[in-house]
Amino acid sequence: MNAAISCRDLKMRFGAGDGAQLVLRGVSLDIAQGELSIIAGPSGCGKTTLISILGGALKPTSGEARAFGRSLSEMSGAEMARFRRKDVGFIFQQYNLVPALTATENAAMPLIIAGASARVAYAAARSELAQLGLEAHADKFPRQLSGGQQQRVAIARALVHQPRLIICDEPTAALDSASGEAVMTILQNLAMDKDRAVLVVTHDHRVFSFADRLIELEDGLVRADYLMTEPLEKSARPAGPPAIHGRKAA
Amino acid sequence: MNDIALKILWADIGKAIAMVLGVAFSTLLMAQQAAIFVCLMGNSASHITAAQDVDIWVADARADYFDDPGVLPAALVERVKSVAGVAYAAPFIRTSVSLDTASLVEQGVLVGLDQNSFLGAPQKMVTGSMAALRASDTFVVDRRGYGDIWPDEEIALGRLLEVDGRLLRLVGIVDPPSPFISMPLIYTSVTTASLLRPGIAPGFIVARARDGADVAAVAKAIQEQTGYAAFDKAAFSRITIDYYLKNTGIPINFFITIALGFIVGTAIVAQTFYLFVTENLRHLAVFKAMGANWRQLVSMTAIQCVIVAAVGFSLGIAGASWFFETVPAKIPAFKGFYLPWGVVAKVGVAVFAISLLSGVVSIQRAVRFAPAQVLRG
Ligand SMILES: Nc1ncnc2c1ncn2[C@@H]1O[C@H](COP(=O)(O)OP(=O)(O)O)[C@@H](O)[C@H]1O
Ligand SMILES: [Mg+2]
Numbered sequence: 001m002n003a004a005i006s007c008r009d010l011k012m013r014f015g016a017g018d019g020a021q022l023v024l025r026g027v028s029l030d031i032a033q034g035e036l037s038i039i040a041g042p043s044g045c046g047k048t049t050l051i052s053i054l055g056g057a058l059k060p061t062s063g064e065a066r067a068f069g070r071s072l073s074e075m076s077g078a079e080m081a082r083f084r085r086k087d088v089g090f091i092f093q094q095y096n097l098v099p100a101l102t103a104t105e106n107a108a109m110p111l112i113i114a115g116a117s118a119r120v121a122y123a124a125a126r127s128e129l130a131q132l133g134l135e136a137h138a139d140k141f142p143r144q145l146s147g148g149q150q151q152r153v154a155i156a157r158a159l160v161h162q163p164r165l166i167i168c169d170e171p172t173a174a175l176d177s178a179s180g181e182a183v184m185t186i187l188q189n190l191a192m193d194k195d196r197a198v199l200v201v202t203h204d205h206r207v208f209s210f211a212d213r214l215i216e217l218e219d220g221l222v223r224a225d226y227l228m229t230e231p232l233e234k235s236a237r238p239a240g241p242p243a244i245h246g247r248k249a250a
Numbered sequence: 251m252n253d254i255a256l257k258i259l260w261a262d263i264g265k266a267i268a269m270v271l272g273v274a275f276s277t278l279l280m281a282q283q284a285a286i287f288v289c290l291m292g293n294s295a296s297h298i299t300a301a302q303d304v305d306i307w308v309a310d311a312r313a314d315y316f317d318d319p320g321v322l323p324a325a326l327v328e329r330v331k332s333v334a335g336v337a338y339a340a341p342f343i344r345t346s347v348s349l350d351t352a353s354l355v356e357q358g359v360l361v362g363l364d365q366n367s368f369l370g371a372p373q374k375m376v377t378g379s380m381a382a383l384r385a386s387d388t389f390v391v392d393r394r395g396y397g398d399i400w401p402d403e404e405i406a407l408g409r410l411l412e413v414d415g416r417l418l419r420l421v422g423i424v425d426p427p428s429p430f431i432s433m434p435l436i437y438t439s440v441t442t443a444s445l446l447r448p449g450i451a452p453g454f455i456v457a458r459a460r461d462g463a464d465v466a467a468v469a470k471a472i473q474e475q476t477g478y479a480a481f482d483k484a485a486f487s488r489i490t491i492d493y494y495l496k497n498t499g500i501p502i503n504f505f506i507t508i509a510l511g512f513i514v515g516t517a518i519v520a521q522t523f524y525l526f527v528t529e530n531l532r533h534l535a536v537f538k539a540m541g542a543n544w545r546q547l548v549s550m551t552a553i554q555c556v557i558v559a560a561v562g563f564s565l566g567i568a569g570a571s572w573f574f575e576t577v578p579a580k581i582p583a584f585k586g587f588y589l590p591w592g593v594v595a596k597v598g599v600a601v602f603a604i605s606l607l608s609g610v611v612s613i614q615r616a617v618r619f620a621p622a623q624v625l626r627g
Contacts, residue, residue, distance in 0.1 A: 048626050057539055058622035078543065084621070085541025092624060096536045100261030105254065112251055113542045169625055 003030035004197040005054050005165065010063035012049050012220075023049050025220035026063070033164070036191035036198045036210060041217035047201045048169055050217065054199065055090060055167045056083040068164060085114050089158030091168040095150045097142040097157075103129055104138045107156040114161055121160070128156040132186065148179035155186060166190060166198045172207055184210040255550035256557060258530060265529075269522040270562040273601055276515020277566025280508055281589065281597045282573055287504035289587040294494045295487035296427040296586070301370040301456065306336075306469045307486045308455035311479045321451045322478070329476050330455050335468035337460045340364030341452030343443045347436060350412035351399045358395065358413070358434040362443030362450070370456045371424070371437065378407050378422025383439045389413065390422035394582050395434025411436075414446045427586050512600060520608035523558075527551060527612035532624075534616040539624040544617045548610070555609035556602070563601045567594055 012024035023046045031037050031054075039047050052058035053065055056072055057080070065072040068087060075083060084090075089110070097106045107125035112118065129138050132152045142150055151171065158166055168187065172180035184200075184207045191198040191212065200211075208214055208228075216224040259266055298307065308330055310320020322341075330339040343362030349355055363371050368380045376393050383390060389411065391399070399411065409420040413436055426435065443450055455478075459468045465482045472480035481489065495501050527534075534547050570589055578584040 049622075052622035052625050055625075057625060058620070081538075081541045081543050081621075083541075084539065088541075090539055090625070092536070092539075096532070096624065098258065098533045098536070100258045100533075101254065105257065109254070109537065110540050112254060113537060113540055113546065118253065 004033040005031040007065040013061045034194040035212040037213040038211035046220045056080040089163040089166045091158045093169045095154040103153045110161040168200045259554045269558045272518035273562025274565035278569045279511030281570040283507040284593045295490045304456040305459040306457040308480045335463040337458045339457040340369040342454040342456045344453045358436045362440045365439040372426035374425040376423040382421035388421040389418040390437040392435040523608040524612045535619045539621040551613040555605040559605035
């Protein structure tokens with residue numbers, strides 16, 4: 001089985017003593033490569049906390065988290081940083097583009113952080129932007145771009161270093177439905193790559209239909225875990241885990 | 251990474267200029283005050299260093315600096331001459347005199363020189379000659395003193411001046427390096443000085459060492475054989491400067507200004523850097539979430555600090571140089587003042603230290619920032 005990312009009995013506690021809050025109360029799940037997984041749930045249920053752990057940005061209080069065969073829970077801070085640098089592409093909720101940098105420079109940042117030369121990084125960033133239809137905007141600054149365009153720059157930035165795991169937090173929250181659908185289509189196409197796992201956090205019901213897998217989180221626990229297969233589309237794709245249409249998987 | 255850091259720095263041009271100006275201002279303040287201080291202290295000994303032909307100063311053991319001559323017996327000249335290694339020795343009189351002028355000047359410093367050698371005379375003549383002092387009741391004045399005694403009048407020899415009640419005739423004008431005491435300098439022969447002050451004793455004996463002799467050793471021999479203090483030029487300059495450092499309020503005043511420059515500079519630079527880094531915290535945190543390590547974040551901030559410090563420092567030093575290029579030529583009190591390299595170097599070290607320190611303090615927050623915080627918005 002090709003679970004790129006998995007966790008078992010993951011717990012996350014913030015604070016200590018009376019103020020302590022158990023945000024994740026024992027989450028277990030497996031996420032495969034070649035799938036678009038959506039984590040849904042009400043605000044405050046721990047979605048962002050969960051993907052922070054799975055993306056190597058946060059250490060869980062207890063439980064086991066693994067990514068591509070390595071234990072995230074046992075990594076040092078420096079190893080986590082290396083994991084994020086190499087294997088993770090983040091698409092943040094507020095895009096988080098640097099206003100002082102052009103679209104190309106913003107998109108090139110992960111490669112520059114990884115130590116690539118500016119020439120190589122900018123070339124890769126341009127090609128990534130071109131694939132997302134932003135060729136004409138490559139030298140513009142974020143303030144010169146629309147919200148949807150900024151989101152696509154953020155996506156280019158998440159892809160430029162060819163990570164195996166893409167993590168998006170509420171990618172459609174600030175977009176109108178047309179732009180939101182366009183972004184989800186892009187993410188869906190990314191998940192066609194059998195070596196790549198795409199993990200999307202959202203509470204936007206309109207986009208659930210893009211998911212291969214829908215995980216519902218509530219109160220720090222997995223409430224439901226569905227495989228959403230559409231036979232026509234699935235048949236064109238490599239065999240994944242057994243498809244159980246619209247039923248609880250775990 | 252470095253060019254990204256600089257793009258982020260210059261993108262906020264208003265803040266960048268504020269930081270650069272902060273550094274420039276404190277550089278200017280520190281460099282200018284420190285240079286004036288160093289020059290002023292140097293001037294206190296400028297007559298010693300300027301008397302190029304004098305190798306050794308013999309002084310009363312109680313006289314602890316140049317502006318406080320002792321009273322030496324006239325016969326000491328011959329005893330100094332007889333010390334091995336001494337080529338020549340001569341009396342050197344220095345005393346204050348009253349001047350009767352139409353201007354505000356009422357006092358001058360009389361310097362009485364040996365009329366055979368004029369040993370200890372300033373080297374640079376504007377007009378006339380020292381040799382003309384061999385005629386009695388004549389004097390040579392320094393250029394600045396001339397301007398103070400006869401303001402707005404053209405340079406002309408033959409003018410008469412009443413010194414201690416005796417009328418002397420002007421036979422020359424010299425241009426000595428700027429003295430610490432701003433009274434006119436009245437140079438005469440020892441003979442004329444004795445006419446003004448009958449029985450006046452030399453304050454110093456000035457001596458020249460034989461070619462090739464070890465000046466310090468000769469000075470030591472003079473001290474041992476005569477029982478009077480004898481210094482080579484450097485040592486005598488040093489004790490004179492030390493005297494002013496220890497016994498006047500000048501150093502503490504300058505120290506306060508220089509320290510204020512440092513504090514004000516630190517405050518300005520630290521605050522602008524702190525604001526700058528705080529505003530960039532979000533981007534640094536995003537870089538961190540993307541896997542940048544603390545070394546990369548620190549080096550980004552360091553490069554920004556170094557560039558701001560370099561540009562600000564250059565501007566500040568340019569300002570200070572401009573000051574010392576233009577002002578000393580126009581204002582006599584600053585004559586001979588310059589910007590010493592030592593001052594530039596030390597201010598440079600201080601300014602770069604301030605900038606890096608405030609950068610490092612500011613970056614602490616970004617380094618501590620948890621990467622997951624970016625995801626939470
Ligand atoms: N670093 C933290 N310190 C304290 N509380 C936190 C921290 N991170 C998250 N929380 C709390 O955990 C809960 C879940 O947050 P989050 O994972 O962001 O939820 P979601 O993304 O589902 O809205 C919230 O109540 C939030 O206040
Ligand atoms: Mg969230």
